[in-house]
Amino acid sequence: MKIVALAGGVGGAKLAHGLAQVLPPQDLTVIVNTGDDFEHLGLSISPDLDTVCYTLAGLANFETGWGRADESWNAIANVKRLGGPDWFNLGDQDLGTHLERTRRLREGQSLSQVTRDFCQAWGVDVTVLPMSNQPVRTIVETDQGDLAFQEYFVHRHCEPQVKGFRFDGLDQAEPAPGVVEAIQSADAIVICPSNPWVSVDPILKVLQRSTVQMPRSIVAVSPIIGGQTVKGPAAKMYTELGIQPSALAVSEHYRGLLSGFVLDEVDADLAPQIPIPTLVTNTLMKSLTDRAALARAVLHFIETLP
Numbered sequence: 001m002k003i004v005a006l007a008g009g010v011g012g013a014k015l016a017h018g019l020a021q022v023l024p025p026q027d028l029t030v031i032v033n034t035g036d037d038f039e040h041l042g043l044s045i046s047p048d049l050d051t052v053c054y055t056l057a058g059l060a061n062f063e064t065g066w067g068r069a070d071e072s073w074n075a076i077a078n079v080k081r082l083g084g085p086d087w088f089n090l091g092d093q094d095l096g097t098h099l100e101r102t103r104r105l106r107e108g109q110s111l112s113q114v115t116r117d118f119c120q121a122w123g124v125d126v127t128v129l130p131m132s133n134q135p136v137r138t139i140v141e142t143d144q145g146d147l148a149f150q151e152y153f154v155h156r157h158c159e160p161q162v163k164g165f166r167f168d169g170l171d172q173a174e175p176a177p178g179v180v181e182a183i184q185s186a187d188a189i190v191i192c193p194s195n196p197w198v199s200v201d202p203i204l205k206v207l208q209r210s211t212v213q214m215p216r217s218i219v220a221v222s223p224i225i226g227g228q229t230v231k232g233p234a235a236k237m238y239t240e241l242g243i244q245p246s247a248l249a250v251s252e253h254y255r256g257l258l259s260g261f262v263l264d265e266v267d268a269d270l271a272p273q274i275p276i277p278t279l280v281t282n283t284l285m286k287s288l289t290d291r292a293a294l295a296r297a298v299l300h301f302i303e304t305l306p
């Protein structure tokens, strides 16, 4: 079964990794949000792409989910000592990724070319594609003004109250090469348990700018479990936007798009309120085994869909 997974950062990367463990590499394409990308210290940083690629390569920091395992922090400590910005934690190995990405982008290579080469170097055998080669920048509209995503997320610790979102550059963005082709030849799309507002919506909005025909099976896995997010501000965003955070709210967010919805066992009582087929299973991916188990369960669920 050919699968396209839509993924943001840490939660998305975990399920993408599970899918990569159970599918032949030629049957999985991961399309990754680039709305979180930004320029920092003169470098082009693509946090979600790196999180997905490091995770698939087995190089990710297992505790944080982002950045590299066995990392050292000498460069950023020196930036701090010199009076530079140190709020975005760039490890020494990770910095190598950003230096080389920046060099290649400045040479004129596209983000998808760079991503393909990096995946090859890291031994990632599934296809990982940025959603677009053109810059799309997620802006979080808050009570403290409009904030670039990493400014809101990392620098201000998601503290400002969210009023809405904007995706600057969307009007000029096209799906990256390979994105439309992967979706057209896919049997199903899996929307990973990533933040619907700021990780999945940017990808969907870029796809909407093309005339791509979506496959009949589109399944989303809820990133909200028991009213809370495993990681990140999704639940806080729902609350601030006047919506009670729940798996039900996530299913409604994707209303009209999905043919199936996956929610956690702790939310089993919400399943009857969801008007499409549901799978109730353990969605909390604490271990590598959990990732593969959830991936297997999602694939079996897709096979049962009409």
Ligand code: FO1
Residues within 6 Å of the ligand: 008, 009, 010, 036, 046, 047, 048, 050, 051, 066, 067, 087, 088, 089, 090, 091, 094, 150, 153, 154, 199
């Ligand atoms: N997230 C943090 O909460 N704090 C950081 O200092 C931080 C640094 C960082 C460096 C490289 C990278 O690829 C990701 C990093 N992240 C950090 C994660 C990232 O900003 C977010 O998880 C995503 O943008 C949200 O999907």
